[in-house]
Amino acid sequence: MSYDPSDLDLERGFKNRREILGDAWVERSVSRATNFNAEFQHLITRFAWNEIWGRPGLEKKTRRAMVLAVTMALGRWEEFELHVRSALVGGDPDTRLTPDELKEILMQTAIYAGVPAANTGFTHAQEILREVGPQIGYTLEPMSPLDAFHPGNGKDLVTASKPALHYNLRKARNGAPRKTIVLSHALGCDLTMWDWLANILAADCDVVSYDHRGHGGSDAPATLYTMPELAADAARLVQELDCGPVVWIGLSMGGMVGQELAIRNPELVQALVIANSTSAYPDTVRQAWQQRIETVRAGGIEAIADAVMERYFHDEFRKESAGLVAAFRRRLTSTDQDGYIGCCNAVGTVDTTARLPKISSPTLIIAGALDQGAPVSMSETMAANIPGAKLVVLEGASHLAVAEQPKPFAQAVAEFLAALK
Template sequence: MSYDPIDHDFERGLVNRRQILGDAWVDRSLANATGFNADFQNLITRFAWNDIWGRPGLDQKNRRIIVLATTITLGRWEEFELHARAALLGDAGNRLTPDELKEVLMQAAIYAGVPAANTAFSHAQKILSEIGTQIGYAPIPAAPAASSHPGIGRQARSAGKPSLHYTVRTPRNGKAPRHTIVLSHALGCDLSMWDSLANQLAGDCRVIAYDQRGHGSSDAPAALYGIADLADDAARLLRELDSGPVVWIGLSMGGMVGQELALRHPALVGALVLANTTSCYPETVRTVWQQRIATVREHGMEAIADAVMARYFHATFRTSQAATVARFRQRLVSTDVDGYIGCCHAVGMVETTERLQQIKVPTLVIAGELDQGTPLAMAQTLADNIPQAQLTVLKNASHLSAVEQPQAFADAVTHFLLAL
């Protein structure tokens, strides 16, 4: 029987230790070992760095985050500094950016306590001041009062009347935005319907979401609106924000507004995504919209809520995602009655079919396979009449396709944006 002189557990652990902490630190630790602590160095190299860090169940970046959170919680600041510095200077595959480190510290403030996070921020800022030039990081002065939640964006209201509530997310990569994107919601919804997509797109884009008049926190004038009114609202907002040409992503009513905006204010639109929408309803359907207005006037929003949910979501989704449906139902019934009636009139009277040829920008038309509100034939009309249009049909999606099939919707949008 032969004897292998190499302790493979130790050597494997040493490889992981070097990958995470760097050669310089590991070389110093090994060089400083004495008869008093050599056994301990051997123990942590085999058990921590091989038995734990060598497990493939989590990648090294996630294990870094766990160690940082644990050392913050325990107040082991020497270990925190060691692992924070190593994380910021690590290999491309496992390093943390300063923003990612900040998110670890923000989460620790909730689960480990504000005092612990406060100390962690102090240590992290010291490290960043020392190594900032090495990692291309330069802190930018910022006022705490102007801080905004990155998953929601900066919130404000537009000038003029009606005043529109809106949010702006800036690119998380810190670079100039690849596009400015506007997200325009469906009837009876609000800007929160776009949260998932907005946060995906905000990785490298500036993303504006807003509440249409009569919805959410925007003004709700007591009048019957037209789609042209809603398009002019959007134009005023975009000019106020100095947006330049935008990629307009609108679903249902939002898609109708996008068409009209491209026709009335073409300089503001660089591309269109028109989802689950139409350019016109037949007269029989217009009558249905007028009946809905009459019902809401007489009996309020609750009287139409269940029927609207049946249109927005297919039966399987309503059963399997009852909490999501309940959230959208609550949003619908809490919508201002005057605002809803005004927008109902605008939607029911939409008419852009004869002008679609005038839309001169790249356009993605998205249809839901199961959409009863704006069936595939309506999407086909848009795709056939807009010169640079392409059509994508989402499987197992009804009217609110971005909610029922969020990843498929996001994939279609992302693929479209890559070609712009």
């Protein structure tokens, strides 16, 4: 066997080093080596860039993030600047970070390594962004901290029109919004029911979630509501935001509101998703809704809370996800009693079946195979009466399907959105 003089570990290290830092930086570094530091360059190329960066256990973007966090925490600002610059414009484009990804790394490091380190890190990073911004299409612009908000929670606002509706706006993260989506929650819940899905959809859409009257941070008039009134609330929200036509995604009560809105204001609805809902209840169930109202009036929402959780979540889910179920229970029992009763009346008297053929927007209907509150047969009735409607039944889901089966729910919505023009 012939002798191979190549130092394979060194060559692998140089390959990784070029991939991460870029050819120009590596060539400049090598050209500056001397008889004093050449061995050190040899060492770090083999061990840092081959032994660590060459390991397949983490993606290189993850390793970039780790290096930025550690160098910032330790105050190694020359190394930090090197890796910020290379993360934005150097090396393989597939391993680079966007300015927003860089910002998230600095934000998280602030918590774990201290605000002073992050303050200096932001200063260095901004100087580099001013330098390389034109290359990557990014511009630093003045912005008041008063206008900033948590991108994972959205910006909380209230309608000017009355009764006031509390709503939340997430702007599309990846440039111009493809669509505007409105998320409408179930009875006894609030807009946080949608947080997980909202953050997924906000990648390329503006997403509005809101509290129905009587729920969360919205006004709660002390009267019995009707579904047309809840649909009128929805219409004025869309009109006040001037964001229509929208993709309406509603679950249970939210799906009922979506039906009424699409019938009464078709110009405001581009597409409709109705989940775990119905277009009408039989007389026996209507009577049960009136009984619920009387029970809540007599004993408060606590009197019906356990029964509601049993309808919202199936037995196995309640056992495996007790903490999540407890959170929904707390939200239910903290709902304004007058508002809850008012919405119970609207839900219990819903009646759109005969008018469903008037819905002209593309429609997806999602049902839970285990749903006792809105059995699959109710979704089949809606699918049969709405022209061109598509029905998807999620296995392992009861009434709050977006909470029990979030990924299949999101997939069904994503496929529906992808098919829209």
